[in-house]
Amino acid sequence: MAQTQMFSTFQRDNLEDPPIPDTQPWVPFRTRLDFEVAELAHEAALSQPQIDRLINLLHRSKQDSESFTLRNYKDVRNTWSAISHRLTPFTKQIIQVPYDGVDQEFTLYYWDLWDWVCDLLRDPYIGPQFTFDNQCLSKFDGNTFVRFIDEPWTADRFWEAQVSVDHAKPLAFILYADKAKLSSFGREKGYPVIARIANLPASIRNGEVVGGGRVVAWLPIVKDDPSKSGKPKFTDFKAAVWHESFKLILKCLRLKRKHGGWVECWDKLQCLFFPFVPILSADYEEQCVMSLICGVMGKFPCPICLVPHDELHSLLDTWPLRTCRDSVRLLRKARRKTTKAKQEKKLKSQSLRDVENSLNLSKLLDVFRALCFDRLHTHHEGLWGKHLWIELQKWINETGRQAATMIDEGFAAAPRWRNLNHFKRVMGISFADGTKYEDILKLIVFVAHDVLDPEVHEQGYLLLQCIRAHLDVDMFAALEVHTMDTLAAGRAALGEFSRLMDKYMSESGSELKNWNFPKHHLAVHLFDDIEAKGVTRNFNTKPNEKAHRPLKKSYQLQTNFKQVADQILRADHWSLVSAWIRYRLNDLDDYNARKEASALGGSDLDSHADDTAPDERVTPRLESTGSFHIKLGSRQRISSINAIQQAHLKDPAFHQFHIKINHFLNTIPIITRNGHVALELGADTVTEFRYLQANFESMVDFQTSKDYLRCSPMFHNAPRYDSVIIRTQDGIIFGHLIFIFMCLVGDASYPMALIHPCDVPIPNGPLKDKHLGLWRVRAQPRRKSEFVFAESIIRGALLLEDRSQPGDFFVVDSVDTDMFLHTKLHKDSHMY
Template sequence: MPHSKGSSMARNTWFSINFQYSTDAKPWAPFQKRINGRWASDTRLSFINYSDVQRSLEAARHFGVRFQSSEVSHTFKGKVHVFKFQYRDPWKWLLDIVTDPTLNNSIMWYPVEKYLHQNGCITRIYDKLNTGTHWWKIQDSLPQEVGVPHCFLPLHLWLDKSNVAKTVKKHPIILCPGFLHSVIRNASGNGGGVLIGYMNIVGDPSETVENEDDSASSVEIAKFRREGVKANYPCPRCLIHKSLLHNLSIPLVMQTQQDMKQIFTKAQKLKSSAAEKVLRDAGLYLVENAFWSIQNSDPYLAYSYDMLHAFDSGEWDHILDEPENKQLSANFREVPRWCFLKHFNAVTSIDFADGNSYQDILKCIIPCLTDILLSNSPVIHCFRLLGILRTIAGLCPVSKEHIKYFEECLPKYEELCTRLSNEYNKNYNYPKHHFLMHLPWDLRTKASTDNYTTRAGEGFQQEVQQAYDQTNFRNTEPQIVRIDENQEAIA
């Protein structure tokens, strides 16, 4: 019958198409790869829609240290100001690290001393954080109780500003476990740095809409006012006057938490004028340091040399602009291209914001200057000493002899900087230049500089930017911390 024939042809056509499709399709479809299909066959996890993904993430977030909300209040001029914030509990995160079985063999529980025996000479070397002398002093000061072992677990705190938009800035706080190897804690995987929270930016409560002055002169004055008062003793580690920051051979008087507390307590008992003089001579203000309240800590000893900002981006700003000319850029263009070496076509006209760029310039600049400046030019010799200092500071491991030679180079570098000041009107009275004097102490007490580098934290800036771009740009902090919790759960 016509009707039955039509129905039979429709069924035959349908079976023919289905048979042809199943023959050409891959057996593991709809998975793109065979290994994905095998993995899915042994798992009980499946996602059908967006809600399934969110429910699974919510369950996975409980396996990590989650953010919690809190607030602090302060009374100013009779008005109570409340600041709300979200944070991860550092103690819970620390317990999560030390109880992780995958990190048990990588944790450095106690300090060690390392020596190199070569050609009959024995020298001490410093690489990991527990090879420094400071860990030994802290370990010796811990309580010695039978059945209750004590150990020192250092932490690396990083805080900086992130420009996530033209008018929006975030201030992430990153905490890294210093008791893990640098290759682990500086990475983004298990045992790496973790986001503790975002620092609240507190404005001036005295400024209101009624008394705000938007005139050009007022804005200019406010700009300099917010930069803060230039301290007579700007170094956070020692008491050196701001007029002597260029001197790299002067004996230093180190700051300690105990001494600063005594000076602060003494100033509180004096009248305003006398108290101001006592505090000014110690580089203090009549405001108690918040870090003093942390038990078993010393912020002056914890402060470490920053290779990225103090050396790579700090010293160069005061030297590189001297030989700026077309010939230097032409010489840099002729430098052969090399793997992992950045090539510069206009080296004197680039605004260098990347510390790695300064490192690459330092490797090539001396040959590029030989036909521009005289052989006795302080600029060439200054760059040569900078290359030596940068190489020693970046060594891992670094030996006792290396540190001693670094100290011997500092007076020579000071003499060259003095010549640059006289011939090119340069000013070396700035803190980053002075910080070079503290680097040998850090190398001995905290070992190589990669133990307290800020490069890992700088890499987190991109994650903050990416997380911000995933928000709706309104009340972004809860959304950003939720994104970070999801990333920690997936990792």
């Protein structure tokens, strides 16, 4: 049913009263202390001798009234095993796949997917977080309602599933598979399959707590045989082993695709659910296995559409989409051919393998529609990291050694920014981490703009334009919420990138074949995937790649390096059970705290005992300013204006500090309503702060975001003065923080900041600013520093100085998606 709500009251929080928690969630551990010690030992991956030593130490301590009953490692292990049955255990099964007429046996470990999701549906904490109905959400933009898409249930594929299961609820699974290197040198590998539930919000689904990603299978790995490797027959055999394994994994869901399955949920109500798999998250190589195409060497190497290999460089053309019906029909026709050569020829017409696809399941799973654009491997580690970046390095190195040095120096000089890697060198270094490639992409245009001269290095400069266009596409791909407008803008950015790349290929002499690779082409499907399945964080492989780390840790610290699958999976299951108990323990503690506060006349049981976010707890001593927007921290001693001037005699920004602050205060009506203000030079009226937290509403997802800003002469052994966006009477400007303080005026304190404004008009900027999408701002002379109220700071900003024009700075719009949209909307307006 369509609903219209005021945006100020719109919320998705579940308003149900939380259930009364289990008072002993640690059972069958004999006490809570037993569980917490075993939990700590498991999290630390302690060895058997270490656990025995820990237990001996605890027994020597009798200070706590709570009994400690664990005796040794064996007792810990037995108790873990006893409690593990609370959640769905894994199954071990042998599968057989023929090769040369002889059945080959492999061991498969897997969990029952249906039982696992039923565990979540029955959970009184996770169950209420599920969303079962499609939502078509729109936000009023001042003129009209604009649809926006974020979670899978706001996108088209979820709607299709719901329409097809009238009077029932769709239950959506996200599946990921990829090999993981367990040993340091990659000799020992595992093959986990990770599942997530698309009905849960991204904050839970992509997390590591109960309700987040779960290893649901451990696929067999076919050992390479030098005499067989690379041959089509052996490659088909490995694919057959994979699909035979997945057939077993999906069996429990396949049985319910026609009539669904009834589940008694957390609220004791029976609901009918129909499972389906709208998203397969995988890198390109794994997508080839899932779709059973021949991959890079095939005539049609895209797993989603039938683009010819020689047309992969073009991003503007569209090609017929692959369908399950066509692939099944083609395989049947090929197998009716009388010779192997004719069979192969028929299959090559769509680059398919002669293997039955276990992912072609009507209603449950359409493999070609479920495969998704993967931002991590396609953009950061693929098109950018392995191609555009290599190509740019070539042009820079050809320019000369000084050019490469300038790039490294530019990255080293870039101001530090939260969640952005800081590099001392990037040239000549190969990174294995996709996040590092992403962060290089975010800064490279701002660093390299003056290294490649458009008159001298015409092709290299054109490549830099291509990279800027690619950065725009990647930032649109990163948006946490998409509207129809941002989708249209993203498609336009992709078209501009394609146009510039076509120009670069034709003018640089670069052969087309060098750009005919799948990871160049796959962006064609990016925005269609977002419309169908929600934003890219729903199907990006990054959260799943992160899940490899604990598996590797378990291998290195909790196995004997023999028959490791059983040991790793047992440790992973214990981790899940441990998180399940910890979730309940935390809830019990909060419940008891609220109950105690209520008994003492404090807040009621439905309020939160501590609403402080985890990030706030680790910031320096926050000083409340009476506003949610701004918080100050890292308090220094109270001082006088005279002392501040004396401490900064060499800094022009502090010249006439006394006169300027009195003048500023006397321009504020609310301060001067009782007469003229005159702060005394020697009175202790100023308290310096070196940290500022700015809370602001993100333009992307309409949620509260935070910037953690520093204004300190020494932060981690280096000065750090961050930049900010400031709202003034004349408009919105950028500026650098110089001094943050609380000023005492009479009986009232006002949080203020001394800033170095960057608001000098620039009538005609360089042409390269337009070519490279650069937003240039120019700083006033430092002596023209200004005072502002801290409340006027909107958020932080990253400004990178133009080496070729000291005093000019570039607004780095790629630091996050909110800043990206800010610049896209206002760069060409008079607002800034």
